[in-house]
Amino acid sequence: MTAPAPLPEQSVAAGPGEHHAPPRADLHDAIGWCVFGAAVVAGSLTMDRLEQQNINPVTVPGLLPGLLGGAMVLLGLVLGVRSWRRGALAQPLPPPDADAREQRRRVAIAVALCLGYGVVLIGHGLPFWLASSIYVTGSILVFQRLSRDPAERAAGPRAWARALAIGVISSVVTWLVFEHLFLVRMP
Amino acid sequence: MLQGLSDLGQAYLSFMNPLTLLYGLGGAFVGIVMGILPGLSATLAIALLTTLTIKLGTNDAILVLICSYVGALYGGSRTAILLNIPGTAANAASCADGYALALQGQAGRAIGIATSGAFVSTLLGVVCLALFTPLLAEVALQFGAFEFFWLALFGVTMSGSIVGGDPLKGWLMGLLGLFIAQVGQESLYAYNRFTFGWDELSGGIALIPALVGAFGLAEVLTTLADPVERKIVELRDSVLPRWREIIQYKWTVLRSGVIGVLTGLLPGVGEDAGAWMSYAAAKAASKEPEKFGKGSIDGLMAAETGDMSSIPGHIIPSLALGIPGSAPSAVLMAAMIIHGVQPGPMLMIQHPHFIYEVVAMTTLASITILLFGLFGVRPLLHVLKVRRAILMPIVFLLCTIGAFATASRLFDVYAMLAIGIGAYVLRRRGYEMAPLVLGLVLGPLLDKSLRRGLVLSDGSIAPFFSRPIAMAFAAVTIFTILLYVPAFKAAVQRAKAAAFGGLRSLAGRRA
Numbered sequence: 001m002t003a004p005a006p007l008p009e010q011s012v013a014a015g016p017g018e019h020h021a022p023p024r025a026d027l028h029d030a031i032g033w034c035v036f037g038a039a040v041v042a043g044s045l046t047m048d049r050l051e052q053q054n055i056n057p058v059t060v061p062g063l064l065p066g067l068l069g070g071a072m073v074l075l076g077l078v079l080g081v082r083s084w085r086r087g088a089l090a091q092p093l094p095p096p097d098a099d100a101r102e103q104r105r106r107v108a109i110a111v112a113l114c115l116g117y118g119v120v121l122i123g124h125g126l127p128f129w130l131a132s133s134i135y136v137t138g139s140i141l142v143f144q145r146l147s148r149d150p151a152e153r154a155a156g157p158r159a160w161a162r163a164l165a166i167g168v169i170s171s172v173v174t175w176l177v178f179e180h181l182f183l184v185r186m187p
Numbered sequence: 188m189l190q191g192l193s194d195l196g197q198a199y200l201s202f203m204n205p206l207t208l209l210y211g212l213g214g215a216f217v218g219i220v221m222g223i224l225p226g227l228s229a230t231l232a233i234a235l236l237t238t239l240t241i242k243l244g245t246n247d248a249i250l251v252l253i254c255s256y257v258g259a260l261y262g263g264s265r266t267a268i269l270l271n272i273p274g275t276a277a278n279a280a281s282c283a284d285g286y287a288l289a290l291q292g293q294a295g296r297a298i299g300i301a302t303s304g305a306f307v308s309t310l311l312g313v314v315c316l317a318l319f320t321p322l323l324a325e326v327a328l329q330f331g332a333f334e335f336f337w338l339a340l341f342g343v344t345m346s347g348s349i350v351g352g353d354p355l356k357g358w359l360m361g362l363l364g365l366f367i368a369q370v371g372q373e374s375l376y377a378y379n380r381f382t383f384g385w386d387e388l389s390g391g392i393a394l395i396p397a398l399v400g401a402f403g404l405a406e407v408l409t410t411l412a413d414p415v416e417r418k419i420v421e422l423r424d425s426v427l428p429r430w431r432e433i434i435q436y437k438w439t440v441l442r443s444g445v446i447g448v449l450t451g452l453l454p455g456v457g458e459d460a461g462a463w464m465s466y467a468a469a470k471a472a473s474k475e476p477e478k479f480g481k482g483s484i485d486g487l488m489a490a491e492t493g494d495m496s497s498i499p500g501h502i503i504p505s506l507a508l509g510i511p512g513s514a515p516s517a518v519l520m521a522a523m524i525i526h527g528v529q530p531g532p533m534l535m536i537q538h539p540h541f542i543y544e545v546v547a548m549t550t551l552a553s554i555t556i557l558l559f560g561l562f563g564v565r566p567l568l569h570v571l572k573v574r575r576a577i578l579m580p581i582v583f584l585l586c587t588i589g590a591f592a593t594a595s596r597l598f599d600v601y602a603m604l605a606i607g608i609g610a611y612v613l614r615r616r617g618y619e620m621a622p623l624v625l626g627l628v629l630g631p632l633l634d635k636s637l638r639r640g641l642v643l644s645d646g647s648i649a650p651f652f653s654r655p656i657a658m659a660f661a662a663v664t665i666f667t668i669l670l671y672v673p674a675f676k677a678a679v680q681r682a683k684a685a686a687f688g689g690l691r692s693l694a695g696r697r698a
Contacts, residue, residue, distance in 0.1 A: 021616050021617045025616060029616060040366060043381060047378075050376055050378065053376065056641075056646075057646075058638070058641040058642065058646040059375060059638040059641060059642055061373050061375075061376065061378040061380055062380070063637065063638060063641075064365075064369060064634045064637055064638070065366060065369045065381070068362050068365050068366045068369070069366070071362055072359065072362050072363075072366075075355060075358055075359050075362070076359070078355060079355055079356075079359070082355070099414065102414050103412045103413070103414065104412075106411055106412050106413075106414065107408055107411070107412045107611070110407065110408050110411040110412070110579075111608060113580075114404065114407070114408075114604065114607075115604060117583070117587070118587055118600050118601070118603075118604045119601065119604070122587065122597075122600070123597040123600070132584050135580065135583075135584070136580045136584060139576070139579070139580035139583075140576055140580060143411060143576035143579075143580075144576050146414075147416070147576065148414055148415070148416075149416065152574070166577055167580075170581050170584065171584065174581075174584060174585070174588065178239075178588055178592070182239055182241075182242060183242050184238065184239070184241070184242075184588070184592040185592070185595045186588070186591070187587070187591045187595075187600065
């Protein structure tokens with residue numbers, strides 16, 4: 001059996017500290033951190049200083065957030081300078097290869113399914129076990145369809161029935177265990 | 188001393204009933220399963236189980252959580268050995284030698300070594316937990332706002348420096364965590380910060396939904412994003428614990444156990460640091476360093492004992508100082524607070540028996556993993572054969588319940604989704620989640636300590652640098668940050684080389 005290649009995020013067996021994002025990506029991040037940090041500083045400076053309550057001026061609510069925002073701007077600038085010195089302006093981001101494009105598609109679908117379940121299906125009147133059954137069954141079928149394994153991809157009636165059974169059983173068992181055994185209220 | 192021993196004995200006796208033992212086994216089972224599944228971490232296991240055990244008594248709930256903590260790190264070693272993917276970040280150091288042994292047809296032996304090493308090193312850590320926590324708690328009674336300010340900052344800085352490969356990104360994540368903790372009503376005047384008139388945000392971003400998002404949803408997305416399904420190496424030999432190797436490599440076990448506990452004592456460092464440092468020390472001391480990474484028993488033993496003994500090590504500062512040693516211990520600490528036990532210097536006064544009860548719980552946790560190591564290795568590995576298209580939607584279902592259940596608010600589910608998607612994007616760009624967690628937990632303490640300190644000093648920042656303990660923490664924190672400045676780092680290295688050179692020449696002259 002051949003050794004599977006580790007995932008990019010999980011290739012930690014070689015030792016800690018090997019991850020380096022492309023310099024251009026770091027430059028984008030640096031701009032993001034500086035803008036976010038500046039917004040936090042602005043929010044802290046405009047925050048009520050509670051002068052009408054005669055509080056000690058060194059205990060204003062915006063003190064720590066302002067310092068944190070300032071530190072974010074500072075570190076963002078350091079990140080920006082570092083990425084610039086590593087050639088961020090000279091090296092554009094490499095175009096995504098076929099694998100990267102497939103990963104993006106799979107993530108977009110997974111996010112859509114999770115948001116559909118968390119925002120639309122639950123908490124709006126549909127019983128929890130039914131909403132969960134729809135989500136689990138749908139997700140199983142979608143990701144089987146996206147599989148590289150031709151046998152898994154060919155979703156026949158048996159695969160549909162199996163996905164439905166797993167979806168319903170896992171949802172009903174979860175609902176029963178949490179709501180009746182652990183007395184946790186469900187959305 | 189005698190009072191301590193008597194309290195410890197009573198704590199052990201109080202756990203000797205079938206239902207409590209069953210809770211411990213259940214917690215360890217969930218932890219091991221979570222640990223085995225690549226990416227699902229000890230942090231997620233504890234966060235989800237905190238929700239599940241909310242209706243249990245304090246001791247039973249904390250027992251379940253500690254058993255799941257120990258179980259997750261132990262379970263993660265199987266994935267490292269059989270898949271070459273660390274089940275949790277702490278098992279990364281086990282990958283090289285564990286997987287090499289598996290490829291040589293010795294996967295069972297590697298798992299047996301992991302079991303025996305995990306059991307012995309957790310017990311070693313438990314002894315340190317019992318000895319050092321009361322001592323540290325006594326010292327911590329002298330801490331005031333100035334010391335706690337630096338301690339909180341020290342934890343976030345250390346976590347940012349050590350976890351992952353890029354301190355700059357680690358510190359940015361720490362700052363983000365500290366900032367998120369400031370959202371909502373602040374503690375001195377009940378003023379709403381960054382809520383933009385949104386009532387739901389007044390209560391702040393709750394820790395459990397945030398962690399479930401950062402460690403659960405982000406991992407679900409990471410796993411589902413990968414187009415390749417991984418297959419495990421087959422087990423052919425016996426998986427029983429190997430006690431002979433423990434005796435053979437006793438110095439490695441002892442050294443790694445001590446290193447694990449010491450790294451655990453440092454706030455924010457994480458279990459993986461214990462494993463990597465033990466691994467490096469074992470390689471430096473080994474007579475066969477060339478075998479490391481190619482199936483060295485010594486290397487595997489060091490990695491496994493280093494990460495497991497760091498668990499009790501991380502619990503020590505959590506209990507004594509209220510400053511967690513790692514992301515999972517941060518959640519454990521949050522769970523203690525939810526159950527009415529406030530960790531920190533006052534713990535020995537408010538709950539004098541609790542420390543000994545935690546010692547008993549951790550001992551029980553090490554026994555449960557031994558039981559699973561003896562009887563449950565092969566059945567539990569079936570979980571790795573379940574296809575991720577089936578497993579991940581069910582994991583997300585549990586994440587949703589975990590986020591919702593603590594406060595029964597849909598807002599927490601939305602927060603979990605937002606943080607999870609954000610965490611996924613940040614992880615892809617090389618940002619680690621552990622400093623964010625430390626920031627989230629320590630944010631309120633940092634804010635309170637800073638402002639209380641400034642009131643006490645009438646606006647002067649001098650006491651933050653002039654009190655002896657605060658001065659020491661400030662020096663280490665600032666030194667850690669300055670090490671990132673190339674000129675300062677070069678100067679430190681020059682000074683170190685000169686000092687070592689001087690010592691060497693002195694030793695040479697004496698010889």
